[in-house]
Amino acid sequence: MIFCLSGRKMASRKKTLLKVIILGDSSVGKTSLMNQYVNRKFSNQYKATIGADFLTKELTVDDRTVTMQIWDTAGQERFQSLGVAFYRGADCCVLVFDVTAPNTFKSLDSWRDEFLIQASPREPENFPFVLLGNKFDLEPRAISSKRAQQWCQSKNNIPYFETSAKDGLNVEQAFMTIAKNALAQQNSAVDLYNEFPDQIKLTNTQKSNSNGDSCAC
Amino acid sequence: MSTNVYEYESFSCQSLPGSINNADKLIEESNSTSDNETSRKEKNSSSSQSWFKTWPDRYDKLRSTDTTPLHSPNEDKTQLESKCNSSETETPKTTFTLQEALQNISLAYSPVTKQLHFIETTPDHPNEKHIPNEETIKIEEINAKKFGHRRIEAGSFSSTVSTLSGISDASTSGSLIGSEDRHVFSWRGVSTESNNFGNNVWKMFGKQTYESVPAASINGVASSSALIQHKRHSNKKTYDLWWHGLPSSVRGKVWKLAIGNDLNLTQQLYEICLCRAQNRLNSLEPPQNEHGIDQESSLDVIRLDISRTFPQLCIFQEGGPYSEALHSLLAAYVCYRPDVGYVQGMSYIAAILILNMEPYEAFICFSNMLNQPLHLSAFTLNQAQMQAYYNAYNQVFCHNLPKLHSHFEKSGLTPDLYLLDWIYTIFAKAMPLDIACRVWDVFLRDGQEFIFRTALGILHLHRHNLMDMDFLHGAQFLTKLPEDISSDQLFRSIQLVSTTIGKQTFTQIVEKCVVSLSESYS
Numbered sequence: 115m116i117f118c119l120s121g122r123k124m125a126s127r128k129k130t131l132l133k134v135i136i137l138g139d140s141s142v143g144k145t146s147l148m149n150q151y152v153n154r155k156f157s158n159q160y161k162a163t164i165g166a167d168f169l170t171k172e173l174t175v176d177d178r179t180v181t182m183q184i185w186d187t188a189g190q191e192r193f194q195s196l197g198v199a200f201y202r203g204a205d206c207c208v209l210v211f212d213v214t215a216p217n218t219f220k221s222l223d224s225w226r227d228e229f230l231i232q233a234s235p236r237e238p239e240n241f242p243f244v245l246l247g248n249k250f251d252l253e254p255r256a257i258s259s260k261r262a263q264q265w266c267q268s269k270n271n272i273p274y275f276e277t278s279a280k281d282g283l284n285v286e287q288a289f290m291t292i293a294k295n296a297l298a299q300q301n302s303a304v305d306l307y308n309e310f311p312d313q314i315k316l317t318n319t320q321k322s323n324s325n326g327d328s329c330a331c
Numbered sequence: 332m333s334t335n336v337y338e339y340e341s342f343s344c345q346s347l348p349g350s351i352n353n354a355d356k357l358i359e360e361s362n363s364t365s366d367n368e369t370s371r372k373e374k375n376s377s378s379s380q381s382w383f384k385t386w387p388d389r390y391d392k393l394r395s396t397d398t399t400p401l402h403s404p405n406e407d408k409t410q411l412e413s414k415c416n417s418s419e420t421e422t423p424k425t426t427f428t429l430q431e432a433l434q435n436i437s438l439a440y441s442p443v444t445k446q447l448h449f450i451e452t453t454p455d456h457p458n459e460k461h462i463p464n465e466e467t468i469k470i471e472e473i474n475a476k477k478f479g480h481r482r483i484e485a486g487s488f489s490s491t492v493s494t495l496s497g498i499s500d501a502s503t504s505g506s507l508i509g510s511e512d513r514h515v516f517s518w519r520g521v522s523t524e525s526n527n528f529g530n531n532v533w534k535m536f537g538k539q540t541y542e543s544v545p546a547a548s549i550n551g552v553a554s555s556s557a558l559i560q561h562k563r564h565s566n567k568k569t570y571d572l573w574w575h576g577l578p579s580s581v582r583g584k585v586w587k588l589a590i591g592n593d594l595n596l597t598q599q600l601y602e603i604c605l606c607r608a609q610n611r612l613n614s615l616e617p618p619q620n621e622h623g624i625d626q627e628s629s630l631d632v633i634r635l636d637i638s639r640t641f642p643q644l645c646i647f648q649e650g651g652p653y654s655e656a657l658h659s660l661l662a663a664y665v666c667y668r669p670d671v672g673y674v675q676g677m678s679y680i681a682a683i684l685i686l687n688m689e690p691y692e693a694f695i696c697f698s699n700m701l702n703q704p705l706h707l708s709a710f711t712l713n714q715a716q717m718q719a720y721y722n723a724y725n726q727v728f729c730h731n732l733p734k735l736h737s738h739f740e741k742s743g744l745t746p747d748l749y750l751l752d753w754i755y756t757i758f759a760k761a762m763p764l765d766i767a768c769r770v771w772d773v774f775l776r777d778g779q780e781f782i783f784r785t786a787l788g789i790l791h792l793h794r795h796n797l798m799d800m801d802f803l804h805g806a807q808f809l810t811k812l813p814e815d816i817s818s819d820q821l822f823r824s825i826q827l828v829s830t831t832i833g834k835q836t837f838t839q840i841v842e843k844c845v846v847s848l849s850e851s852y853s
Contacts (some may be wrong), residue, residue, distance in 0.1 A: 140632050140635050140675070141635040141636075141639070158642070159642035160642065161640070161641075161642060161760055162635075162675055162678065163675075164675055164679075164751065164752045164755045164760060165748070165751035165752045165755070166751075166810070167810055167811070168810065169807065170807075183803050188675050189675075190674065192674055192712060193674075195712055195714065196714070196751070199745065
């Protein structure tokens with residue numbers, strides 16, 4: 115009973131889980147970014163991701179401890195159709211392109227659309243995306259900052275970061291923004307997702323949500 | 332391998348004679364020189380024949396050598412060598428290690444006579460070679476009739492191979508083994524199409540004519556392959572030995588035989604596809620997507636994955652020794668099957684094959700492997716069919732490891748999250764290479780359900796750890812299995828799980844799942 119009465123407080127103190135999914139073309143550096151952020155390591159030896167890889171990171175956002183669950187996905191466009199299970203329940207979607215490869219920038223639209231279709235959040239226009247232009251350390255540059263920012267503005271002001279998974283440039287900042295936006299997303303709506311049963315959502319999150327609900331009544 | 336020492340009389344694993352190997356090399360050399368001697372016309376006819384004929388290529392090579400009117404001095408060497416081998420085999424009570432036996436002796440165990448047999452390289456029927464095409468077809472028809480007749484004789488292996496004590500009549504044994512080979516491989520000829528391959532190579536395989544190829548020469552490898560195929564079902568000892576892993580030196584050879592070549596692919600086809608792929612890659616024009624299902628555009632993404640395949644081995648890195656071979660194989664496959672194209676995961680399968688055999692052989696094996704139902708569904712991204720496999724796996728999982736199954740259910744760790752990776756790469760990505768190869772050994776023996784059995788074996792092996800993990804740690808653990816996994820422990824676990832439920836085989840369970848899925852959709 116005590117637990118139930120202080121449910122809301124408990125929920126805020128309790129570990130919050132954020133599901134973040136990284137999308138983008140093959141070889142833009144999704145796995146590298148994730149590993150640079152979580153393990154502070156860079157390697158030239160990553161294997162091509164098949165399906166999805168997973169990593170977690172604990173961090174503190176506005177005095178709250180949150181666990182970020184990062185889903186790193188396969189980059190081949192054709193794998194998009196397998197995405198339903200991967201995308202559903204995401205709190206934030208990170209789009210990545212390679213600043214030296216124009217094609218990877220062009221396919222951002224398709225990645226974003228595909229995500230919105232498959233994850234089907236209730237308010238697609240407000241769903242938090244973050245755009246990362248990776249391989250900032252490489253030359254020659256094919257996509258200028260201006261062009262990337264214009265794209266972001268056209269999509270309801272998506273935050274944009276130029277990163278280098280190799281040097282670690284901007285990686286920490288980018289993921290902090292990702293965490294903040296994901297958290298805001300989770301707070302703003304208890305359940306953004308439609309009525310389909312959520313297979314991949316963690317029981318933890320659901321419990322904390324339902325606790326909050328029952329106490330609010 | 333010291334534990335695998337067998338009395339050779341009881342030795343039952345198939346021989347893949349080293350002598351034949353060497354003979355191949357010699358013949359290869361002799362081919363290059365004797366080509367000049369043979370008329371151009373004949374060269375054409377032999378190449379167009381072998382175009383629709385089939386793998387193994389060494390079969391062609393032997394044959395074309397036989398065809399040359401001039402007696403090749405190398406042939407003597409071949410025979411000499413096989414004689415050496417025969418004298419070697421005539422000293423009884425010698426013990427061989429599995430590895431030696433597999434490599435060096437032209438031996439085959441006949442399950443019918445329950446004896447070891449020496450396989451001899453027999454000369455071909457000389458009159459068969461110079462017949463023009465129409466007549467060849469007639470002969471094919473005649474042979475096709477004989478074919479049915481001979482089928483009855485297929486059981487009598489003792490007549491097809493010379494026994495240890497005596498060497499039988501080569502001319503009669505020749506045709507018998509030849510026909511036996513056809514039973515085993517179910518070769519099909521595409522005799523009339525050979526001239527117009529040009530642009531639509533792959534289409535040829537859509538309209539195969541089911542004529543049998545001319546009864547032709549045999550060689551030790553082809554005939555021992557017949558035996559190996561036969562024995563896969565009949566000889567328990569081979570079967571058991573196979574379970575313990577193949578020696579890496581013969582792995583490629585055994586894999587080739589186990590995979591077979593139902594698609595009748597040839598080295599020529601590989602080269603044509605490769606050529607097409609290179610043209611396509613070199614041309615700067617965008618691809619024309621007339622058919623809508625054309626995935627040739629996926630050629631461009633292959634390059635990105637080459638160096639990300641087994642990066643720790645370094646050999647597939649840009650400029651590495653096998654980087655080109657891997658790229659070629661995948662590019663050729665995309666041109667051979669534009670309807671499938673390149674899908675991530677393929678590079679791992681291709682790489683494992685390339686590590687074990689010649690590039691064109693790897694291409695043939697690769698294409699045939701991907702033509703099997705599970706991988707065809709996976710790589711054509713046939714979601715409904717894959718869901719049926721996942722559901723079937725889930726049932727078997729629940730049957731074998733009910734506690735872990737319910738734990739996974741509770742934490743939301745669905746099979747697709749980890750199975751996908753395992754199926755698409757046949758464990759090549761998730762496991763250390765040597766253990767993955769051992770899994771491949773048995774996968775190629777037992778077929779697709781062994782992938783699911785291995786999956787259950789992994790869960791069984793780590794069941795205690797996995798019970799303590801939440802969703803994410805479980806998923807993380809399974810997509811990147813521990814490096815220090817012991818293959819013996821893993822196989823012990825695999826042995827303890829089964830992909831059958833009661834009398835239902837895994838295939839039946841999958842079929843049921845397909846039906847129930849289609850019902851739920853409609």
